[in-house]
Amino acid sequence: MKDSQTGLTSNQLLLRNTSTASRLVDEWSGTTAQLNCVVELKDVASADEIPTLADVNAAFGNSTSVEIIVRHLQSVFRYAGIELPDSQLAETSMSILSSYWYLNLAELCIFFSQLKNGSRGQFVWGSKINNQAIMVALADFCKDRRREIERKESEKIRQEVEKGYSRNENLVKDIVLGAQSIKEKREKAKRDYKAFCEFFPCLPDEYKPEVLWKAWGGNNEALHEVYGDNIPAADVAEKDIGRYLCNYNIVKSKELGK
Numbered sequence: 001m002k003d004s005q006t007g008l009t010s011n012q013l014l015l016r017n018t019s020t021a022s023r024l025v026d027e028w029s030g031t032t033a034q035l036n037c038v039v040e041l042k043d044v045a046s047a048d049e050i051p052t053l054a055d056v057n058a059a060f061g062n063s064t065s066v067e068i069i070v071r072h073l074q075s076v077f078r079y080a081g082i083e084l085p086d087s088q089l090a091e092t093s094m095s096i097l098s099s100y101w102y103l104n105l106a107e108l109c110i111f112f113s114q115l116k117n118g119s120r121g122q123f124v125w126g127s128k129i130n131n132q133a134i135m136v137a138l139a140d141f142c143k144d145r146r147r148e149i150e151r152k153e154s155e156k157i158r159q160e161v162e163k164g165y166s167r168n169e170n171l172v173k174d175i176v177l178g179a180q181s182i183k184e185k186r187e188k189a190k191r192d193y194k195a196f197c198e199f200f201p202c203l204p205d206e207y208k209p210e211v212l213w214k215a216w217g218g219n220n221e222a223l224h225e226v227y228g229d230n231i232p233a234a235d236v237a238e239k240d241i242g243r244y245l246c247n248y249n250i251v252k253s254k255e256l257g258k
Contacts, residue, residue: 012058015051021060024051028105029071031079034116037109044106045148053108054101062097068105069093072112079116080124092131100138103145111141186242190217200245202252216241 006013015024027033044050056065070093077084084092103111114120120137123130189199196213203209207226214222216238223231231237 008058009055011048011051012055015055016059021064024056024060024064025067025071028109029068031075033105034072034075034109034113037106037113039106039110041107041110041145042148042151044104044110045145045152047104047106050104050106052102052104053097056105057097057101065097065101066090066093068108069096072108076112076115077129080129082124082129084129088129088131092134095131095135096138099135100142103142107141107145111138114141189213200249202249203245204248212241212245216245 008016019027051059053065053068056068070089073084073089073092111120115123115134115137120141121133123133123137185195185199189196193210193213196216197203197209203212207215211222211225215226218234218238220231223237226241227237232240
């Protein structure tokens with residue numbers, strides 16, 4: 001989100017308020033920065049907290065970004081024992097900036113360290129520099145960067161899915177435990193009149209509570225008192241009376257809640 005007055009993002013405002021152009025160049029360019037940047041690409045690829053070249057452009061201007069890249073290039077060329085004219089350094093730096101403005105400063109340190117150690121291929125032939133080889137190496141680096149970003153995104157999705165499974169498993173577990181608890185209370189209510197009154201706190205006036213309790217439990221005399229001569233099968237009567245008492249308590253709880 002951009003600030004309405006400055007047009008800068010929160011990261012760019014933070015960068016401007018906590019650093020200066022010269023300090024940024026000193027901290028994030030050249031051999032010292034490369035040595036201090038002891039992280040792996042997977043740890044800093046597209047990291048929100050690390051300024052990008054675009055952030056540096058917005059906070060301090062393109063010249064600061066170019067200076068950072070120039071110093072990185074100078075450190076690499078000195079390592080190779082070659083000096084380049086300032087005009088060629090500036091041109092290569094501008095090419096990198098215009099094409100890879102989205103790279104953050106830690107990613108740049110990693111790339112130029114890899115140029116030095118040879119893991120990004122050969123860019124020096126004799127006493128000549130192949131600028132195109134450097135750009136190809138940077139393009140390959142960005143492919144690796146993209147793979148790391150995709151890997152992190154996939155890992156994040158996997159973790160979210162696992163969290164979802166965990167939530168669902170807990171929900172199912174709660175449902176199962178809840179159903180099991182209700183079943184245990186129901187069975188106890190069939191055997192114990194006090195438990196029956198706790199299980200069904202609201203009881204209709206049409207029947208004596210003891211009669212309903214006994215009928216629900218299958219007592220023939222109580223069933224006769226409830227159904228008369230048309231007594232259904234015991235399991236049917238149990239479900240019928242249980243459903244009746246449940247519905248009655250639901251209605252009463254709604255009435256009391258008003």
